[in-house]
Amino acid sequence: MSDTEDTVLKTSAEKQQSAPGDHVATENASAIKPPHNLDSKFGWLVVFGSFFSLMLSIGNSATYGVYLQEYKLVEFPNASSSFLSWIGTLQLVMMSFFGIGVGVLCEHVDTRILSAFGAIVSGLALIIASFCNSPWKLLLTQGILFGFGASFLYVTGLTLPPQWFAKYRAFATSIAIAGSGIGGLWLSFATHAMITNISWKWALRITGLIIIGVCGPISLLMKTRVKPAKRKKIMDISVLRDKRFLVLFGALPGASSFYISFFFMPSYSVIVLGKSDQWGSNIASIMNGASIAGRVLMGLVGDRIGALNTLCITTLLSFLSILILWLPFKTAGTLVAAAVIFGFFSGAIVSLIPVVTANLFGAKRLPSVMGLLMIGYVVGNLISSPPAGHMLDTYGHGTDFSILIIYAGVLLAVSFVLELALRVILSRTLLKKL
Numbered sequence: 288m289s290d291t292e293d294t295v296l297k298t299s300a301e302k303q304q305s306a307p308g309d310h311v312a313t314e315n316a317s318a319i320k321p322p323h324n325l326d327s328k329f330g331w332l333v334v335f336g337s338f339f340s341l342m343l344s345i346g347n348s349a350t351y352g353v354y355l356q357e358y359k360l361v362e363f364p365n366a367s368s369s370f371l372s373w374i375g376t377l378q379l380v381m382m383s384f385f386g387i388g389v390g391v392l393c394e395h396v397d398t399r400i401l402s403a404f405g406a407i408v409s410g411l412a413l414i415i416a417s418f419c420n421s422p423w424k425l426l427l428t429q430g431i432l433f434g435f436g437a438s439f440l441y442v443t444g445l446t447l448p449p450q451w452f453a454k455y456r457a458f459a460t461s462i463a464i465a466g467s468g469i470g471g472l473w474l475s476f477a478t479h480a481m482i483t484n485i486s487w488k489w490a491l492r493i494t495g496l497i498i499i500g501v502c503g504p505i506s507l508l509m510k511t512r513v514k515p516a517k518r519k520k521i522m523d524i525s526v527l528r529d530k531r532f533l534v535l536f537g538a539l540p541g542a543s544s545f546y547i548s549f550f551f552m553p554s555y556s557v558i559v560l561g562k563s564d565q566w567g568s569n570i571a572s573i574m575n576g577a578s579i580a581g582r583v584l585m586g587l588v589g590d591r592i593g594a595l596n597t598l599c600i601t602t603l604l605s606f607l608s609i610l611i612l613w614l615p616f617k618t619a620g621t622l623v624a625a626a627v628i629f630g631f632f633s634g635a636i637v638s639l640i641p642v643v644t645a646n647l648f649g650a651k652r653l654p655s656v657m658g659l660l661m662i663g664y665v666v667g668n669l670i671s672s673p674p675a676g677h678m679l680d681t682y683g684h685g686t687d688f689s690i691l692i693i694y695a696g697v698l699l700a701v702s703f704v705l706e707l708a709l710r711v712i713l714s715r716t717l718l719k720k721l
Contacts, residue, residue, distance in 0.1 A: 330451030336508035338466035340444035343498045344437035346470015351375030353478045357487045366422045374430040381434025382441045383664035389442040390658015402509040405439025406502035413495035417488040446654045449645035450512040457642045461586025464638040468579040534709045541702030543667020545633040547675045547695040573626045578634030585635035593720040594642040599706045601632040606699035614692045
């Protein structure tokens with residue numbers, strides 16, 4: 288072989304190896320050849336399937352506040368608010384907790400089967416919950432069982448889109464995750480209408496049937512692009528020795544604290560500003576709408592300047608909107624401004640983390656690495672809203688939200704510092720795309 292030919296082959300191999308998130312050249316020879324190319328048309332079908340998977344898993348969890356109001360005021364008036372709120376909290380916690388195992392399964396089992404299984408289990412969980420007559424039974428069904436089933440939809444919907452894209456990775460992932468925000472919007476209105484006109488039990492049954500009827504067929508699109516190389520170990524934990532992973536993991540609990548503002552800003556408008564319940568609902572809608580826009584638009588920015596750079600910017604502006612706008616001012620105008628700015632930038636945090644993970648560790652390892660990162664989400668769900676609510680009751684006596692707002696801002700500030708540390712570990716060049 289001539290020197291020229293040898294140089295051409297080496298250059299080609301280097302280009303393959305440096306493809307973002309793919310690492311084709313470094314994988315074991317037993318890896319199966321990808322059935323489709325990056326940025327292919329089929330990839331957008333996967334995004335379409337992920338959009339609906341996240342809409343009816345995370346998006347459905349966002350509607351629990353509507354059920355909570357019905358349970359507390361009508362169905363179970365003697366039950367404690369704390370116990371009833373744990374039903375919705377456990378949906379999110381279980382999605383992240385079981386997501387650890389689902390991430391591992393994604394590397395060993397057909398993701399289409401996993402997605403279909405999640406659709407059936409989560410749908411049946413709500414249908415079974417509709418026949419429950421006590422809060423603890425709802426805790427087991429609407430809370431834990433639904434969270435278990437939804438974890439399959441959640442993890443596949445979160446990890447598959449980044450595998451199919453290189454040039455438009457952040458944008459495609461943001462569109463998929465925007466499904467959760469859109470689901471939170473229309474499902475909240477639909478759930479309220481169903482509870483008002485036909486009962487909460489039928490609201491659960493109809494929602495369960497929708498999940499099975501939509502996510503079941505959609506699962507045919509939930510296909511992985513590449514299969515990882517065969518290995519003896521069921522779970523690859525080598526990433527735990529990687530300082531990049533450890534820093535990113537440390538940032539997740541703080542990043543998950545954005546739920547505090549989503550949960551408590553509407554009630555703040557009623558309790559502190561004296562606005563109507565409808566006004567509080569409007570604040571929630573404003574935040575969700577801004578969140579949808581932020582996920583898509585900041586996804587485009589992420590593809591231009593780098594996902595990690597964009598993540599640092601969105602986290603910074605998220606906690607500044609809380610501490611500079613929400614905390615010191617008690618006016619309707621500044622609250623709306625804080626809701627728009629916080630909703631826009633915090634929504635992007637959710638969609639950028641999988642992209643950063645794929646860029647750091649490769650698309651082939653994304654399901655298992657995201658599975659491990661789910662532990663950080665579990666911690667984040669546990670240290671965010673429940674302690675914040677306790678602080679509000681204990682130190683704010685239910686009416687002074689100052690300690691709650693400071694707590695939310697500090698958690699996001701800690702997350703920003705760790706994201707910035709990760710950025711410095713990778714490169715100290717300010718304008719480098721990362």
